[in-house]
Amino acid sequence: MAELAAEAVRVPAGVRHTSLQKFMRRRSTIAFAMTLPLIVLIVALVIYPAFYSMYLATLNKSMQRFVGLGNFEFLFRRATFWMVVKQSCIFAISAVFFKALIGFFVAHFVHTIPTKGQRKWRGMLMVPWVIPTAISTIGWFWLFDPSYSAFNWLLGKFGVDPVPWLGHPLWARFSVILVNVWYGAPFFMIMYLAALKSVPEQLYEAAAIDGANWFQRLWYITLPMMRNIIAITVLFSLIVTFANFDIVRILTAGGPVDQTHVFATWAFLLGIQGNDIPLGAAVSLFMLPILGVSAIFILRGVRRRTIEA
Amino acid sequence: MTAVTAGELGGLKPARRGSIQKSRRQALFWSYVFLVIFAIFFLTPPIYMLVTSLKSSGEISAVTNPWWVYQPTLENYVELLTQNQFLVFFRNSVVVSVTVVAITMLISVPAAFALSRMKFWGSATLATGVFLTYLIPETLLFIPLFKIFAFLRDVTGIEFINHWWILIILYPTLSVPFCTWIMIGYFASIPKELDEAALIDGAGYIQMLTKIFIPVALPGIIAATIFAFTVSWANFLYPLAFTTSADQLVLPVGIVTTLIKGDVYNWGQIMAGSLLCAAPPLIVYAFLMDYYIAGLTAGATKG
Incomplete structure (x- = not known):
């Protein structure tokens, strides 16, 4: 020592x-x-x-009286609450799934091209992650704008009817997920790229000599070697996406008719704007379970990695 | 194709090498095709923002190709940069971010050094705890924090809410845990021999930190600094909840709440302001990309 x-x-x-x-x-x-x-x-x-x-969360609105689980009881009886639960889960799970998928494939494509070009591509593809989310979401909001939507203009050129990107509940849900995927996929890409770089090249050479096709190489070499990093990244992103605020707040502010609210935006609406701090606190507490479960698994992954290293 | 089965392996060597080369070329081709597609997807919003920011409001509302500028003008930028309000947002953002970076480094570097090198009672638990705090999202904390600061006002008479400097108190909760965590990783990777050499030469712990650890772990410190800066520059929830007056806002919130007045959207100006807000992180990223990426991946790969 x-x-x-x-x-x-x-x-x-x-x-x-x-x-x-x-x-x-x-x-x-x-x-x-x-x-x-x-x-x-x-x-x-x-x-x-x-x-x-x-x-x-156990106080009444004026925060003078203890109401126990009254706020939760009140929430459980509201249809909006259950919709927020559903939407938060749909939002987080589908966004993380597509982020992971796109990140994985883009990382592969970047990894395939010659090393000297990789920096340039990586640099370009990371831009969504670097721009502050609030800022890029304003950009998306303008792309979705009902009267001047640049997407609808393009679709119009192909003879497709204008899409109510943020006006119709289903499309609005699609749009908030799309923006989240756009913003988060580069993070997955960069993590997977780092993981891909750490897979020894000899494994692929051996597999190629044994006649493994691209799918077998992916399934038997790349995925097992990257398993840990994939798990950590997904859990990490699950927490962040579940707690997302900026994108939903700026794009739809929860609308149309509360259909796109997630826990964070609804808690903000009730707690800060609606001045019912205990109710807002109660809503935000529902982020805890998923947080706790993910944290346990992440910690296990991180620990295992430390032991291996 | 690589459909070379075991039976064919004993066959002609040149043929096999040729097929591997061919499949390489094909993989390369498709990689470029998909990279171009994804680059378009990833870069469309910023480019469209740039296009819009160069248009006059007349051209924005005209029925022309929205993706092209026919009469490029810098009037939106000029107007913003001569307008006092936008400059106030910018100044607030700069002051907040720079102070938060300084506070973050002052807290997290010594703490990471102590946690990684000076094993003491509970240090391992504390390191894990730091990581766990990083996982607690801001969206869970803003309501109790709001109430705590309202309560502190009643007790001390100091008004915390609706002052830009409250963000200097709040942002370290986002930056310090992660910066400490990646600095622990960087410090842990420094060979123990260096400590021993320093101790033998009679260096104290403070000297060890400033003369050895900080210079050796400089890449990690730069990565942590970048992280602290981008987090405090980009945060949206805290300023939205804690500041309301126009002269107390920082950039992202300022753009969203003051440039969008009721139903009148001055899109050219909003986009110009947004790009000016996105510029500092993008510039930092362009010049320090390797550190930026090292910091990102360090969170999960080191530790």
């Missing part, structure tokens, strides 16, 4: 014991002092609010 090596050099044999103790004490004191700002920040602004939110 580094500490012992230092000890051996610095301290004469006679006083070793007490000064070692002092040294240890000093070391842990310094270490604690160094982590203290982090601990204060996390406890005061993340952990405390998270628990406070559970307490808030």
Whole structure:
């Protein structure tokens, strides 16, 4: 150990014991002092609010009376709540699925082309991830604009009727998912590309000599080698997508008729705009279960990776 | 094609090599085709934003090809940059982001060093805890935080809500856990021999951090800085919930709430403002792409 090596050099044999103790004490004191700002920040602004939110959810609207699970009871009786649950799940699962799929294939295409061109392509394909989401969503909103929609203009050239991108519930749901996929797929691409680079080339050569076709190579080499990173990325993205706010808020603000609300936007509507903080807190708490489950699996993956490394 | 079965393997070698080359060429061709398709998909919105930002409002409402500019003009940019309001948003954003980056690095670098090198009671648990906090989304925290700051106002008499500087308190909750986590990874990859050499030369822990760890882990520090900057530049929820007055807004929210006035959308200006807002992260990305990507992948691959 580094500490012992230092000890051996610095301290004469006679006083070793007490000064070692002092040294240890000093070391842990310094270490604690160094982590203290982090601990204060996390406890005061993340952990405390998270628990406070559970307490808030048990109060009435004016926050003066304890109502227990009254807010939840109220939510369970509202059809809008169940619709938000359904829409959040549809939104998160389908968006993550397509992000992973597109990211996987695009990563493959980038990996296939010669190395010197890869940087350029990777650079271009990452642009959606780099632009602030709120900003790019405004761009999409303008592309979807009912009277000047540039997409509808193009479709019109092919003789297709204008599509009510954000006006019709089904299309609006499609649109928010589309924008989310557009924004998130580059992240998957970059993760998968990093994973693909770590698969030893000899495996593919051996497989090619054995006569494996592209599907067999994908199924028996690429996927098993990337399994861990795929799992972590998907779970990660599931959390972020489930908690998404910007895209839905700017594109549809939950409409038409609340059909595209997800937990975050609905909680914002009730809690901040509707001034019913406990109800908003209760809604946002429904993000916890999926969060917890994903976190456990991610942690397992990350730990396993640390042990392997 | 690669449909070379085991039986054929003993056959003519040149033929097999030829077929592998042919399948390579085919794979390359299709890769380029699909890359072009996806590049179009990924780049359409920003390019369309650029096209719109160069149009006058007359041309935007005219029934012409929306994808083309017939009379390019910079009037939208000029108007925005001479307008005081937009510059206020920009200044707020810059001040908030730069301060948050500084705070984040001051908190997370020493903490990551302590957690990765100075094992103390509970340090492993704390490192895991840092990672878990990173997973808690802002959308879960904004309501209790809003209430906490309203409560603090009642107690201290300081008005927290509706001041841009509250974002300096809030944004580190987004940037610090992730930056600490990737810095732990970077520090852990530094060989232990370096510590030993430093200790033998009589360096203290602070010197070890500033003279060895920070220079050696500089790529990681740059990646973490970029992350902290982009997160605080792009956040939308916190400013939307915590600031309302026009002079307290930061860029993304400012564009959404003030440039869209009721039903009157001045699309040319909105797009110009959006692109000006997207420019700093894009410039950082263009020049520091490798660090940017290293930071992204470090979250899940290192640690």
